[in-house]
Amino acid sequence: MTPIEILTPVILLLAFVGYVFCLSRILWVTLGLTAAIGAYFLRGYPFEGANLFYWGVAGGVIFTAWLAAMALRRAEPVTKAQLLAKKPKRKNDLPGVVIDGTNVMFWDGEADLRTLRAVVDKLRAKNLSPFVFLDASSRHHLGDKSLNQNGFAKALGVTRDQIMVCPAQTEADAFLLKFAKENSMPVVSNDRFGDRAAQAKGLKLIKGVIAGGKPVLQGL
Structure with missing residues (x-):
């Protein structure tokens, strides 16, 4: 067999895998481009x-x-659920705290990632290891649809293991309350979790406000 005959099926296979990946991530854009190429x-x-x-x-x-x-x-929600079920990785055995990221980023009015970063920094300054949970809609509230788990981790100054962007069409509340209870961690949020009272029962809730541009936490 010639090199061309060997490489052709390999290239076709890689192209197929790449097409599947594009369909799974940007479905309508990929279908639109496919239709345009087909029309041509x-x-x-x-x-x-x-x-x-x-x-x-x-x-x-x-x-x-x-x-x-x-x-x-x-399959993505299953993978995320398995990830959230794992025991958190704590650096230097620091005590952990769960942050309701989608709630916290609204503490100063409009959704702002800097507000959430300020709360993360305050908790880290108190030798706590923060674990931030975010609804999939958080990126839309912030006006940056490109934000993913790595992007949030970089913006908040934490590791990827400390950020959980929950699957689309789910609520972060269910994941963060389960995670907090299983790992005996308090939750930073102004949400009363009234619709999930059974899950929230027994958890320590830390509420907060932004005063003078800085977070003030109550019950820490």
Whole structure:
């Protein structure tokens, strides 16, 4: 076999994997680009004669990629749930504290990541190890849809293991309360968790305000 004959299936496989990944992350953009490319080729290869076979193969590949991408998207919440069930990694055995990040970032009015960073820094200054939970909608409130787990970790000055961006169409409350109870950690939030009273029962809640640009925590 020639080098071209060896490399061709490898390149096609990598292209398929990349297409599946794009479908799983940016579904509508990828489908839009696919439709545009299909319309371009349709001008030179109409649905007739021998072309029907190739259009059928292309359609089958796209459909298979779509199924694989949907499987990845459905699997993500399970992966996140497994991550949240793990025992937290504490540096130097510092006591941990859970932060309701989506609640805290509104403490000074509009959603602001600097407000959340100020609370994180205050807790770290008190030798506490913060674990921040965020709704998937947090990035939209902040006006930056590109923010992911790594982006939040960098912005807040913590490790990736200390940030939990919960799956879309779920509430961070369920995850953070479960995590806090299983690891005997207090929760920083002004939320009363009235709709999850059973989960919140027995947990220490630390409330706070922003005064003079600095966080003041009550019950720490």
